[in-house]
Amino acid sequence: MPALIKAVRGTRDLLPPDTETWNLVEAAARDCFGAFNFHEIRTPVLEDLALFQRSVGEETDIVSKEMFAWEDRSRAESEKGQWLALRPENTAGVVRAYIEHKLWERAGVQKLYYIGPQFRRERPQKGRYRQFYQIGAEIIGPPASGSESPARDAEVLEMLATLLERLGIQNWTLELNSVGCPEDRVRYNQALRDALAPVVNQMCGDCQRRAVTNPLRVLDCKVPADQPIIEKLPRISDYLDEPCREHFYEVQRILKALAVPYTINSRLVRGLDYYVRTVFEFTHGALGAQNAILGGGRYDGLSEALGGPRAPGIGFAIGEDRLVMALAEVRPAETAAPDVYIAAMGAGMNAEAARLGRELRHSGITVELGDESFRLKKSLETASKLGARFAVILGENEIQSGQIAVKNLATGEQQAVARAELPGRIRQNR
RNA sequence: GUGGGCGUAGCUCAACUGGCAGAGCACCGGACUGUGGCUCCGGACGUUGUGGGUUCGAUUCCCAUCGCCCACCCCA
Numbered sequence: 001m002p003a004l005i006k007a008v009r010g011t012r013d014l015l016p017p018d019t020e021t022w023n024l025v026e027a028a029a030r031d032c033f034g035a036f037n038f039h040e041i042r043t044p045v046l047e048d049l050a051l052f053q054r055s056v057g058e059e060t061d062i063v064s065k066e067m068f069a070w071e072d073r074s075r076a077e078s079e080k081g082q083w084l085a086l087r088p089e090n091t092a093g094v095v096r097a098y099i100e101h102k103l104w105e106r107a108g109v110q111k112l113y114y115i116g117p118q119f120r121r122e123r124p125q126k127g128r129y130r131q132f133y134q135i136g137a138e139i140i141g142p143p144a145s146g147s148e149s150p151a152r153d154a155e156v157l158e159m160l161a162t163l164l165e166r167l168g169i170q171n172w173t174l175e176l177n178s179v180g181c182p183e184d185r186v187r188y189n190q191a192l193r194d195a196l197a198p199v200v201n202q203m204c205g206d207c208q209r210r211a212v213t214n215p216l217r218v219l220d221c222k223v224p225a226d227q228p229i230i231e232k233l234p235r236i237s238d239y240l241d242e243p244c245r246e247h248f249y250e251v252q253r254i255l256k257a258l259a260v261p262y263t264i265n266s267r268l269v270r271g272l273d274y275y276v277r278t279v280f281e282f283t284h285g286a287l288g289a290q291n292a293i294l295g296g297g298r299y300d301g302l303s304e305a306l307g308g309p310r311a312p313g314i315g316f317a318i319g320e321d322r323l324v325m326a327l328a329e330v331r332p333a334e335t336a337a338p339d340v341y342i343a344a345m346g347a348g349m350n351a352e353a354a355r356l357g358r359e360l361r362h363s364g365i366t367v368e369l370g371d372e373s374f375r376l377k378k379s380l381e382t383a384s385k386l387g388a389r390f391a392v393i394l395g396e397n398e399i400q401s402g403q404i405a406v407k408n409l410a411t412g413e414q415q416a417v418a419r420a421e422l423p424g425r426i427r428q429n430r
Numbered sequence: 431g432u433g434g435g436c437g438u439a440g441c442u443c444a445a446c447u448g449g450c451a452g453a454g455c456a457c458c459g460g461a462c463u464g465u466g467g468c469u470c471c472g473g474a475c476g477u478u479g480u481g482g483g484u485u486c487g488a489u490u491c492c493c494a495u496c497g498c499c500c501a502c503c504c505c506a
Contacts (some may be wrong), residue, residue: 006497009497009498060504060505061503061504061505062504062505065431065504066504066505089506118506120504120505120506122503122504122505123431123432123501123502123503124498124499125499125500125501125502126499126500126501127506128505128506132506133506134506136506206502206503209503217504220504270505271504271505271506272505281506288500288501289500289501289502290505290506292505292506293506294506295505295506296506316506317506318506319505319506320506321506322506323506343464343465345464346464375462375463375464376463376464376465376466377462377463377464377465377466378459378466379465379466380464380465380466380467381465381466381467382466383466384466384467385466385467391465391466393464393465395464396464397464405464405465407465407466409466409467412465412466412467414465
């Protein structure tokens with residue numbers, strides 16, 4: 001026997017009834033985003049590697065060590081092999097499409113959402129997979145379209161709160177921060193380095209490394225012993241210039257007006273290079289170490305970094321795997337049951353059953369077919385296990401008389417119904 | 431990439447200091463040839479993740495390897 005082929009590390013099959021939950025989440029997202037006038041965009045899973053190097057950032061772990069990337073073989077021999085990558089996130093692709101299709105020519109701001117798989121070559125753990133799914137949305141447009149307005153930030157945050165609420169997910173926390181504009185961050189980074197210099201040798205090994213490579217990351221450190229030191233480090237809020245400060249204030253003012261609860265987390269920094277000003281994260285307990293179910297922020301300079309026109313934007317990505325996990329606590333998955341199970345009996349009855357099934361489905365009824373080889377007992381047993389509401393018995397007697405036996409599997413009550421009345425009878429009892 | 435935990439039937443798990451691999455649930459069939467759920471009877475379930483070692487004998491002990499899980503780094 002050949003060796004079994006299994007799903008590759010970090011990927012997984014989603015089976016029923018779990019897929020019902022996934023569909024529920026996606027339907028809720030589409031519905032909710034639609035109410036905010038967002039429209040769907042689908043970008044390729046495969047992109048030019050350079051797209052992510054330029055947007056997410058060459059030095060980020062995502063790009064430097066967690067991407068599935070390879071040189072395209074078909075052109076390798078001409079020594080101009082194109083480097084391809086499976087997308088590790090979707091914002092870069094959306095902005096690329098925005099530029100490529102000159103979407104700035106369209107009226108107003110572009111409000112786009114996507115649902116799809118992303119890929120990162122990380123070690124899997126709870127809530128983290130190599131193929132994972134994100135539901136995200138972006139608002140992007142030329143400055144004149146209002147894309148830079150704090151009202152857009154608030155709109156996105158309100159939309160997320162609405163979605164979580166609609167899904168019945170509670171106990172989420174919105175953590176909000178502003179990382180300022182690039183100039184602010186340069187000044188803040190310097191201030192951090194200065195403040196860390198005298199104390200960094202008292203900190204954990206990771207922090208000593210971060211202090212050199214990415215001082216902002218020191219703020220995320222979870223080592224208890226480091227906390228007193230971190231508390232005393234300068235805060236980004238003291239380094240924001242006036243426009244950034246004003247922007248952040250206005251976002252909060254609108255959130256308050258909308259009664260969207262949030263907390264300021266001055267240590268919240270996000271991993272992607274392109275974020276400016278508003279950054280945020282929604283967290284949820286009981287998800288293990290990966291407690292962030294979604295994150296996002298503003299990326300006013302991204303379009304230009306990718307060779308496009310100035311097009312400020314803000315967006316987020318929901319970790320769908322994690323959202324589903326959180327939702328599963330509220331609503332356990334359940335397989336939908338058929339309305340009717342057709343118990344065909346006797347040679348030649350499969351065709352009759354198929355015809356009847358076709359008629360019923362035409363009326364919007366969900367039908368499962370038995371098989372003419374089954375004994376009635378077995379058909380009823382199966383119908384019952386599947387959770388069907390009705391068993392429709394189709395045998396010689398029924399064909400002869402034109403009266404079809406319909407059994408309500410919950411009550412055990414059975415009656416003969418004229419074939420023409422069958423769909424109506426079943427629908428009214430659904 | 432690093433650290434820890436765990437791999438026994440489809441699922442949840444047993445099996446004493448090393449002595450014939452088991453139970454519950456689920457599945458299939460029968461009791462009941464056109465009437466499910468309850469009950470009873472029966473059946474199939476497995477190279478104990480894989481490979482090696484120690485031993486008269488290994489699910490058990492040792493080594494290696496693969497896989498999964500959890501955590502770190504990083505991140506959604």
